[in-house]
């Protein structure tokens with residue numbers, strides 16, 4: 001009897017550890033891929049690669065080792081970062097059902113926001129995406145231009161009021177954030193979050209802003225979430241988040257409650273207006289043309305495929321989250337480079353002046369085509385999102401063993417060429433957005449330089465020859481495949497409009513304070529020496 005008990009006790013750990021041991025053995029095929037050193041068996045390079053101040057290490061890792069990078073993780077695990085266009089094409093096309101968001105990622109989003117696009121996986125994602133795709137078409141975007149113009153005018157009005165004297169230093173970060181939140185609030189949800197000049201914003205806008213930095217604090221524990229969700233009932237987990245003495249977790253719970261309550265309130269009001277019909281809808285902020293109103297009307301005729309109230313609430317919350325900081329930090333990056341490059345700033349301002357004079361219209365009357373017909377503005381936008389993507393990496397996990405062919409072989413650490421990657425199931429494969437956007441073999445020797453002029457001439461043949469699987473301008477900024485950014489056209493439009501209004505109204509020069517970039521969900525600006533957790537971007541402004 002004792003022997004049987006001992007045997008069982010010996011077998012249990014083996015059963016638990018077997019999948020991990022098998023994965024470690026399979027991972028050994030990747031051992032000669034170049035990458036940063038591990039700090040220790042327990043830590044790998046995880047602490048340096050994730051966390052608020054990881055940006056310099058991330059940039060070094062993603063830009064220095066070539067198109068495939070091996071990143072040692074905790075307890076001997078390995079992640080890959082891939083920027084080889086052929087391998088990425090195979091991931092996004094042939095293996096589109098194999099490489100999905102990791103479960104810890106979608107489970108986090110689901111726990112906080114409910115079932116939005118980034119919370120669902122596999123077939124459920126395909127169904128939701130099919131329902132949402134049409135409302136993101138350029139057809140609807142064209143109708144939103146007057147709203148974006150109005151919000152951009154509010155932005156320049158609020159900033160103009162803050163300028164006292166010929167040159168004033170302002171922290172514009174919060175105002176750019178409010179511009180993007182208000183733009184997407186009015187056009188996507190048909191709701192307003194109040195004046196762009198209000199000092200503190202609403203509970204909802206604060207909750208959305210605090211999500212990213214709080215998530216970065218909880219990141220090391222996220223891999224446990226799928227297991228917790230499988231093991232314990234949801235009400236118990238929800239109760240625990242409210243009582244455990246863990247400030248970041250409790251904060252996340254408060255964020256979740258606040259976002260859910262507001263989205264629910266907006267949705268119920270919208271449904272009520274829809275029931276009352278045309279007159280009532282026309283008086284709403286979005287005049288019944290906002291994406292949620294369109295979606296609700298589509299939903300009525302969708303029969304059994306109609307989205308539930310929880311689905312719609314999840315979509316609303318996640319759309320706002322995905323739309324706000326990503327776009328505002330891209331606008332901030334553009335203003336940062338323009339402040340350092342007065343020549344480019346003057347050239348852009350001249351193009352805008354010429355266009356308003358030629359057409360006899362002010363920017364407030366510009367439509368979609370008028371904005372896309374400004375080559376230098378377009379070049380500034382493209383070059384900024386190429387050089388400074390809001391996400392340097394995008395996560396995917398291999399759900400089964402796969403082989404990814406490489407377009408260009410890499411040299412292994414043993415000096416031998418590697419032509420394909422044998423990727424075991426369960427391996428994290430990060431899409432190396434930054435690496436691809438700055439790949440010198442694709443973009444040329446000046447790939448690390450912000451040079452909008454590259455977009456005014458024919459791009460080098462190497463760009464077309466690389467066949468980058470991209471949704472915009474051969475860059476990986478919005479990723480690609482069935483999980484690519486659904487709102488990229490809206491983001492680009494908001495950027496064009498904000499930059500046009502800002503550069504025509506103000507001149508920008510760098511602050512003497514040192515600005516650096518850290519991870520707060522997306523890559524966000526901060527001031528060296530400041531203790532603030534919020535994004536900060538001081539810039540010297542004068543009225544034109």
Ligand code: HEM
Nearest residue numbers: 117118322323326327330390394478479483485486487491
């Ligand atoms: C410059 C601004 C933006 C950037 C750089 C950006 C980038 C991205 C990236 C990289 C992804 C893919 C993430 C992944 O594959 O893991 C993504 C997904 C997404 N984005 Fe954006 N985004 C921006 C603006 C927007 C806007 C304005 C909206 C909505 C109006 C939006 C809505 C979404 C949604 C809903 C997803 C999830 C798509 C899915 O899982 O099917 N984004 N975005």
